[in-house]
Amino acid sequence: MNEFLNQVYFNNSIRSYIAVGSTILLVLLFKKYIAHYLALAIFKILKIRWKNIDFPTFRALAAKPLGLFFAVLITVSALDKLTLPSELEFTLYKITFRELLRMTGTFFIIFTFFQFIIKMIDFVMLMVQGVYIKEQAGQGTHQLVFFFKDLIKVVVAVIGLLFILKYTFNYDIKGLLTGLSIVGAAIALALKESLENLIASFIIFFDKPFATGDSVKLNSVSGVVEKIGLRSTRIRSDDKSYITVPNKQMVDSILDNQSNRVQRRAELKLEVSSSTSAGAIEQLLSGIRGILSGTGVLASSAFVTSITANAILINCEYFTGANAREFNVIRERNTLKVLALLEELHIATAQSVSDIKIIRDEPSDPDLNEHIQVQK
Structure with missing residues (x-):
């Protein structure tokens, strides 16, 4: 039996093929259960810090990407134990087959890992959103949660792309980051007003001078706030027209929030x-x-x-x-x-009274002269 297992084909023994194949097969068969218990272990760690997290929701969001990442990681690690046959040592578009396999395995590991991170962000933001809406019910300021969720996901996706460029394609990202910083500065100057409105939207979300559904009066505009965006605020005016006001103006101007009136x-x-x-x-x-x-x-x-x-x-x-x-x-x-x-009570209101006196003097000449005096 040992002689059979030690037989070598394509630079690898049958024992190595069986070990690698068995490992990959077990991972694929029990991926669902492995992901469940891994998610449960992470959940218990998170439960120490956050008492009110929900395991079914966490499992629904995190278990599948976690299981996929684990399966890819084990599969790539197992295949790495095999020696590449000399028959497969060829070059394709100046890239060796060995390098192509390395790049493919690295790509899938990084991609599935950041996919799992993004799902974890969805779960965290879902919890924050639930708590935030519960505490701020009826005020509409939970829009900030949705914005930050998308913003953080974009940032994580960009970081994942940089990891792929660095570790999959061996690309020097230092020069790329320098170029992006220069481009970013140019874009910031070109979009100065838009950035001012974006910063003003953060001030609105955090300072909360008004919220969706509030009746406000700003300069000559009065109406009900229907939407608070990242660039502008939409107001349904008293005339039922739809008015868009830049957020910077909403912050810088004197605003009367009539919904917060107590009397x-x-x-x-x-x-x-x-x-x-x-x-x-x-x-x-x-x-x-x-x-x-x-x-x-x-x-x-x-x-x-x-x-x-x-x-x-x-x-x-x-x-x-x-x-x-x-x-x-x-x-x-x-x-x-x-x-x-x-x-x-028979009380009369005051009236504006005018006394008119006409004084007629005897004329010294044939013509009649009249002098009129008006007194109020």
């Missing part, structure tokens, strides 16, 4: 006739204070603020809840009640 202020200014008696004014103030203490009003005040030649000025101020529709209803109700109170 709405209403003001009513009255100018009653200066001939109104003090008793009537007191009755009017008492009635107005009673009206403004009604349902929906959180705080109110009514005072005589000034007296002029023609009017007594009364300033009324009150606060309601933040709901715009309720505010308009309460304001209309109170205004009509104040008008009814004025009618009930």
